[in-house]
Amino acid sequence: MQFLWPQFLWLLLALPLLVGLYLLLLRRKKKLAVRYASLAFVKEAMGRGQQVRRHVPPLLFLLAMTALVLAASRPVAVVTLPSNQQTIMLAMDVSGSMRATDVQPNRLVAAQNAAKAFIGELPRHVKVGIVAFAGSAQVAQLPTTNREDLVTAIDRFQLQRATATGNAIVISLATLFPDQGIDLENMQSGRERPRGQSLDNEKKGKKEFTPVAPGSYPSAAIIMLTDGQRTTGVDPIEAAKMAADRGVRVYTVGIGTVDGETIGFEGWSMRVRLDEETLKQIANKTSAEYFYAGTAQDLRKVYEALSSKLTVEKKETEISALFAMAAACLALLSAGLSLVWFNRIL
Structure with missing residues (x-):
């Protein structure tokens, strides 16, 4: 825990002075009780439990001051705290290898069921929002x-293939930021971009953006x-840089065989890794984070x-209000006990 105004911590040095003042008052009362026999008799009659209880309200008041x-x-x-996350884009692989049955009943159905539960x-x-991708990517649901x-x-x-x-x-970024100049035309057509040209096309009258921290x-x-490796389209590392420049986290989930496997279907076969x-x-x-899921349960x-990560988040927050509330509760409890036990406040 850190403090924005640590100079105020010097006030804690005044608390021992309050303790010393309280002990000094007790000593004066003790001398007064010895001087007057009747007061000593009353103190004797109060018993040890009553004497201990008289120190509780001052102790609570000291804690309140602290x-x-x-x-x-x-x-x-x-x-x-609850997350401020307002939009989540699910980009799901629908390539032919998702029909593989190493994840029961098959990879696609397992992914669909898990996504719906999520x-x-x-x-x-x-x-x-939902983005389905294979040889190309399209928004399945805004x-x-x-x-x-x-x-x-x-x-x-x-x-698809x-x-x-x-x-x-x-495509997910273009859906999240429709006003920014993301060059979808060249990406979807498959035309090669000139060397050094980015997918961020800011010269078409689109709203510019300033890169932020990932x-x-x-x-x-x-x-x-996804269950495979890129075979076509935009370089995923370049796409990840676009997401990082916009501060958007891309959580990746791998499903399938890491070492590679040949999958056959209706007379054709394909090698997937x-x-x-x-x-x-x-x-x-x-x-963000990468997750591997080898089974439907995984x-x-x-x-x-992912649900717990995206609905709550840990962040640095000022908690002065919690200490102020604790101080108020302790002060009220101290005054209340003093009134109930001794018909006076402290």
Whole structure:
């Protein structure tokens, strides 16, 4: 815990003076009791329990003063609070390899079920958008709070050829920031860009943006699930840089075989391999995390973990109000006990 105004902590040195003053008053009362036999007799009659109880209200008052000084020093601590996340983009792989059955009943169905469960656990105010990607990427559902529309969009997935992980990130960013100059035309057409030209096309009258620190944008995040490596489209590392420049975290989820596997279907076969290294780079570049899900149960756990990460967050927050409230409660308790026990305040 840190303090924004640590100079006020010097006031804590006054607390021992209060203790000394209290002890001095007790000594004076003790001398008075010895001088007058009747007072000594009353003290004897009170008993030890009553004598101990008389010190409780002053002790509570001292604690209240301590809390008040700490509150004045403006303490700051890392606390867990509800997240300000307002929009989450789910980018889901629908390439042909998602029909593999190493994750039961198959990768696509397991991913669909986990995504629907994830959506159901999010707070109702959080918008969710769906991007489906294979050889290209398209928005299956614009961000919405309507959970039924999201489930319908997920159930409509159709398997396609190839894998364009970079396109999925760029399409997600274009959905989150429609006013920024993201060059979707060249990306979707597959035309090669001149060397040095970025997907951020700011010369078409679009709203400019200033790059920010990675992971600093609190209002949106992207979750990308894939079981393969990029075979076409935008370089995913370049797309991750675009997300990092906008402060958007890209959480990556890998499902499938890391070492590679040949998958056959209706007379054709394809070699698929999960590119974990690239997925980790995407997550690290955007200050997010990479998760591996080898089974349907693992995938559900990944989405549960992501749900908790995106709905609550730890951040440095001033907690002066907590100390002030504690000081008020202790002061009221001290005064209340003193009135009940001794018919006076302290």
